[in-house]
Amino acid sequence: MARTRRQEELYAVAAELFRTKGYHGTSIQDLAEALGIQRGSLYAHIERKEELLYGITLEAAQAFLSALEPLQEASGSPLEKLERAFVAHARVVADHLPAASVFFHEWQHLHGEAREEILSLRHRYEELWRRLVKDAFPRADERLAVRWILGGLNWMYQWYRPEGALSPEDLARRFYRYATEGIGGMVHG
Amino acid sequence: MARTRRQEELYAVAAELFRTKGYHGTSIQDLAEALGIQRGSLYAHIERKEELLYGITLEAAQAFLSALEPLQEASGSPLEKLERAFVAHARVVADHLPAASVFFHEWQHLHGEAREEILSLRHRYEELWRRLVKDAFPRADERLAVRWILGGLNWMYQWYRPEGALSPEDLARRFYRYATEGIGGMVHG
Structure with missing residues (x-):
């Protein structure tokens, strides 16, 4: 559904x-204040706070899935695809x-249902990763x-800062090498 | 300070x-109910909820530090020490x-100060890890x-269950090999 x-x-x-x-820890009052509107006006846009939580997690889940799904059919070796998955994931984060x-x-x-849906998207996402890893390391x-x-x-999500020296892509490629060759592998690679 | x-x-x-x-999301009322005591009685044990948060994070920080600090002076090769650090960390988790x-x-x-103290313990812990990694992979x-x-x-902390097939030590040793040799390294190792 399109959002205003x-x-x-x-x-x-x-x-x-x-x-x-x-x-x-976030109250409806906090949300209203951050938006500079009245608490009551918020209810013109949402019915319950959990609706926001659901919307946010759903959007994140869809961003992760949309980033990884095209790799299924993409060309390239299993290792190349795995590296692209690292980059895609780090980019979404x-x-x-x-x-x-x-x-x-x-x-x-x-x-309830919202929780079940998010859990099932998480599982689907992990399943995509498992296939990529299995193809690269049978x-x-x-x-x-x-x-x-x-x-x-x-x-x-705990330490990344946009102003850091390495871009998300650089970080992802280094982590790809840690994951596939080990930390020592990077030195000789 | 010893706790009752x-x-x-x-x-x-x-x-x-x-x-x-x-x-x-946890109220003083929730805590009292879970303990089966009156809300007012809680204040005989603590002054503020944040005191609990501080106590819990401090205890965890100290558990991680106590597990890793002895490795500094321990015998063994840098790689052996690194493996023991993986095991010690997983055991604490x-x-x-x-x-x-x-x-x-x-x-x-x-x-305030509680936050600063926990942050400084986190940094000290990460510093111990950095030395172990540097010794193993200069x-x-x-x-x-x-x-x-x-x-x-x-x-x-998101997926570990005590009833799982692998013990924390087994998991830590596998992760140690992923980290040092890569996922592919496990296959030929």
Whole structure:
């Protein structure tokens, strides 16, 4: 469903507040103040706070999936595709930093169908990664390897700053080499 | 300062609630109910909720530091020490799962001196890791490598379950090999 400009703004403000104060730590009053509108006016745009949490996590999930899905059919060797997946993932984290943080952590406060939907998108995303890893390393334990890779990449939400020396793409390529060759591999590679 | 048994229980309950509901999502009322006491009685044990957050993150920080500090003076090759650091870290995450989650995420809701202290312990811990990595891989970018390693290990708080097939030590040793030899290295190692 297309969002109005006011709604876009509301979602951006909510993602930032949920990221810094936590979902439960953000009140409707906080949201209204950050937008410079009355508390009551907020309800013209959303019915409940959880609607925002759902919208933010859904958008993040879709951004991650849209970044990885084209790689399925893409040309290139399994290792090349894996490297492109690292770059695509890091790009989404960097471009959607507040939403990605909310997706990684605050999603657990969702209930019912919304929670089920987000969980199933998370699983679908991890499944795409497992296939990429399996193609590149057929004898690896792809489930464990993907936990390792996504842990290292997702942790970016804790320390990545746009003003840092390395771009998300540079970081992703270094991490790709850590993951595939090991930290020592980088030295001799 | 030694805690009474009631305080121990309070800290354990608080860590679990902060982990599942978030620090701001947990009210004094929630804590009292989980302990089966009156809200007013809680204030016999603590003055403010943030005291609990500080206590929990401090305990986690100290557990991580105590696990790693002995390795500084230990015998063994740099690679052996690095492997033992993986095992020690994973053991702390597994043994203190609620507190570790709070330490990784909810610490950001601390203020003032408490926040500064936890931040400085985090930096000290990362510095210990950087030295271990530098000793094992002198030409590596140890700052980036430690971000990669701690990301992969810390992410365990999202998926590790005590009833899983692999022990924390087994997981840590596999991750050590991913980190040092790469995912492909495991196959031929």
